[in-house]
Amino acid sequence: MRYLRAQLVRILTQYFGDDDRRIEHALKVLGHAERIMLERSGCDEDIVIACALLHDVGIKVSEAKHGYNNGKTQEEYGPGVAEEMLGSIDFPAEKIEIVKNIIGNHHSPSRYDYAELAVLKEADRIVNRLELMS
Ligand SMILES: [Fe+2]
Numbered sequence: 001m002r003y004l005r006a007q008l009v010r011i012l013t014q015y016f017g018d019d020d021r022r023i024e025h026a027l028k029v030l031g032h033a034e035r036i037m038l039e040r041s042g043c044d045e046d047i048v049i050a051c052a053l054l055h056d057v058g059i060k061v062s063e064a065k066h067g068y069n070n071g072k073t074q075e076e077y078g079p080g081v082a083e084e085m086l087g088s089i090d091f092p093a094e095k096i097e098i099v100k101n102i103i104g105n106h107h108s109p110s111r112y113d114y115a116e117l118a119v120l121k122e123a124d125r126i127v128n129r130l131e132l133m134s
Contacts, residue, residue: 004091015060025131026056030053033049040115046091055106059082076104
C-alpha cells in the first residue's frame, strides 16, 4: 500500500502522544522486521509493516483500564485498536483480520503459522533485548 508506513506512523504518533518510548520501540521493531522479512519467503510486506508498528497499541488501553500491562492484556486489547486504525486508512479487510490475529498472539505460543507472526516475534525479541541492555 502506498505510504503505508507514513500513514501508520502518523496514526501511532497521534495515539501515543508524548510517549516517545513506545513510538521509538515500534520504529525499531519495524526496522528489524523489514530486514528479517527479506530473508524469509511468504511475507506480505503490508502485514509486516502494520504488525510491527501496531503490535503494542493494546498497552495504552490496558494501562488505562488496569493501571498495568502485560503480554496477555496487550494481546487482548491490541487487535481492536489496530482494527480501528487500519480501517481508517482503508487497509484491506482480509489483511486486517490477519494483523489482528498476529497482534493477539505475539506474546504467547504461536497459534498460527503466518510467516509474518514469526517475523514480528523475532524483531520484537531483538528490540526488547537491546532495550534491556540500554
Ligand atoms: Fe514490542
